[in-house]
Amino acid sequence: MRCWRKRRRRERVLEMEEGYPERLLLRMLEIYSPSGQEGEIGRLLADEMEKLGYSVRIDSVGNVEGRVGSGRPKFLLCGHMDTVEGFLEVKRRGKVVFGRGAVDAKSPLAALICAGKRYIEEGGKGTVVALAVVDEEGKSRGMRHFLSNLDEEFDFAVFGEPSSAYGVTVGYKGRLVFTVTIRTSPGHASAPRFFENAVYIGTDLVGELRSLEEEWERSGEDLFKSPSLCVTLFRGGTQDNTVPGICEVTADVRVPPGMSSKLLKERIQLIIEEFKRRREKAEISVEFKDENEPFEEDPESPLVIAFLDAIREVGGREGKLLRKSGTSDVNDFVRASGTHSVVYGPGNSKLDHTPMENVSIEEFYDSIEIIKRAMKRLDSLF
Numbered sequence: 001m002r003c004w005r006k007r008r009r010r011e012r013v014l015e016m017e018e019g020y021p022e023r024l025l026l027r028m029l030e031i032y033s034p035s036g037q038e039g040e041i042g043r044l045l046a047d048e049m050e051k052l053g054y055s056v057r058i059d060s061v062g063n064v065e066g067r068v069g070s071g072r073p074k075f076l077l078c079g080h081m082d083t084v085e086g087f088l089e090v091k092r093r094g095k096v097v098f099g100r101g102a103v104d105a106k107s108p109l110a111a112l113i114c115a116g117k118r119y120i121e122e123g124g125k126g127t128v129v130a131l132a133v134v135d136e137e138g139k140s141r142g143m144r145h146f147l148s149n150l151d152e153e154f155d156f157a158v159f160g161e162p163s164s165a166y167g168v169t170v171g172y173k174g175r176l177v178f179t180v181t182i183r184t185s186p187g188h189a190s191a192p193r194f195f196e197n198a199v200y201i202g203t204d205l206v207g208e209l210r211s212l213e214e215e216w217e218r219s220g221e222d223l224f225k226s227p228s229l230c231v232t233l234f235r236g237g238t239q240d241n242t243v244p245g246i247c248e249v250t251a252d253v254r255v256p257p258g259m260s261s262k263l264l265k266e267r268i269q270l271i272i273e274e275f276k277r278r279r280e281k282a283e284i285s286v287e288f289k290d291e292n293e294p295f296e297e298d299p300e301s302p303l304v305i306a307f308l309d310a311i312r313e314v315g316g317r318e319g320k321l322l323r324k325s326g327t328s329d330v331n332d333f334v335r336a337s338g339t340h341s342v343v344y345g346p347g348n349s350k351l352d353h354t355p356m357e358n359v360s361i362e363e364f365y366d367s368i369e370i371i372k373r374a375m376k377r378l379d380s381l382f
Contacts, residue, residue: 108345
């Protein structure tokens with residue numbers, strides 16, 4: 001039995017050396033997995049992680065969790081299986097692979113799974129939990145389910161999102177989403193002067209929100225340090241011959257570090273209450289649909305330093321510290337756990353959600369080595 005185990009370990013190392021990570025990535029890209037349709041890719045990853053030596057389970061919402069090793073340090077390597085909608089043909093041109101999720105974020109997830117396996121295989125200490133979650137592009141249902149059942153502590157966490165292999169993301173904005181609903185008495189479109197038009201009121205509200213957006217833009221702060229607001233949905237009316245009796249305005253607010261979603265929510269509520277006072281004939285209500293707080297890791301933390309050292313060793317260059325105006329699952333995780341965390345992965349984030357998603361295979365392999373080396377630097381602290 002002992003000889004068989006040694007032989008299997010040698011076979012696994014050989015698998016990785018002979019292009020296994022690239023093959024895994026290509027298989028992941030070939031499976032179309034927009035939010036809500038992650039079942040097939042989840043089954044693939046469960047099978048592949050088991051082959052790599054992880055102990056695997058799939059939870060009730062479809063998250064796939066693989067564990068290997070024991071004791072401390074305890075690492076969480078988390079990426080998401082879902083993508084935005086829109087299948088892209090999977091193809092390779094030279095040293096570049098194209099496909100939906102090549103950047104956001106199947107190559108980072110594949111890199112984390114392979115790096116965690118290599119770390120343990122090469123004598124790394126502690127426990128590695130590789131977590132592939134659902135619905136990151138939607139409402140973060142996967143991460144929030146994971147957190148609702150979290151009964152353990154991690155020493156370090158790495159979240160898979162594109163930073164390029166030679167940068168590491170240490171900050172994300174928080175997010176606040178709200179919808180204002182305007183209701184009036186509808187009437188015949190041939191006599192509009194006798195009725196309040198809910199769409200016109202909604203248009204006036206957009207103007208109020210634009211004023212707030214412009215105030216924040218004039219603050220002089222860079223994009224990461226200032227809040228932003230964007231009206232993202234506008235729906236109104238029910239028939240083409242009726243004065244609209246309903247209008248809905250939805251806006252997305254991004255919350256910078258140093259502010260809280262609660263503070264910005266209170267500011268928005270004041271604006272809407274004042275707007276309501278000037279529109280007595282309309283029924284106006286607001287619903288806050290989603291919110292999370294900003295995330296920022298100390299650039300001097302051991303986790304960040306370990307990644308910068310590994311980037312220097314593997315890439316032969318100084319690593320960049322990135323702070324982004326977007327939001328990801330790391331925000332909810334850090335708020336709930338307080339774990340030192342970074343966001344890292346191959347790929348150019350400017351290609352997120354575009355028809356040209358692609359990743360360099362060389363960069364993909366570098367990222368696996370960088371993650372593994374960063375983990376080894378960290379395990380020397382224990």
